[in-house]
Amino acid sequence: MWRHRPRRAGVGIRHDEAVADLLWEEVKDLFDPEVNGVLPDVCVPNTSIEDWQAVFDLVRSKGWRYEYCVDGVPLRLPSAELMLALRDEASPRLNVWPHPDVLAIFRSYAEETVDFDVDLRQLQGQERLDVLCGFLRAIGRCLRKPVVMTSEGGSEDPLLGLDVATGRVALMTELR
DSSP, X not given: OOOOOOBOOXXXXXXXXXXXXXXXXXXXXXXXXXXXXXXXXXXXXXXXXHHHHHHHHHHHHHTOEEEEEETTEEEOOOOHHHHHHHTTTSOEEEEEEEETTEEEEEEEEETTEEEEEEOGGGOOSHHHHHHHHHHHHHHHHHXXXXXXXXXXXXXXXXXXXXXXXXXXXXEOSOOO
């Protein structure tokens, strides 16, 4: 689906000696809500019900705070199969907080893609960028599949994503 060759931003050493996947100063324009929308789309293509279930299991195993709602009503998180079965008659949604101030909103549009949104207003600065990269890595490694972020609204041109071969989040677009 995405034919872009991943491009790496300069990788640097942060104050805690960890290597950042991306450097905020080099990619901050991608995180401008006026340019790429407030809620860019994140997608794992070529998935199955088993992959959705693996994401649910990952959320629980990581201890991330989460909330499952159907049409805005909080409920206990069902199996992925049950969540996906509801998508034609209701609006199931799984909110996941990989960090107390960073929300990912999973929506079950299709079994074939694990889709979620992130809020660019919450992803400002190196620390929050590192949270996003860690979250994308965790999902991609769990599923052994790429995780790609595009602009809000269904653009097919990826901005960044997990490069499965390297296990790192990389740029997938030219920066201006």
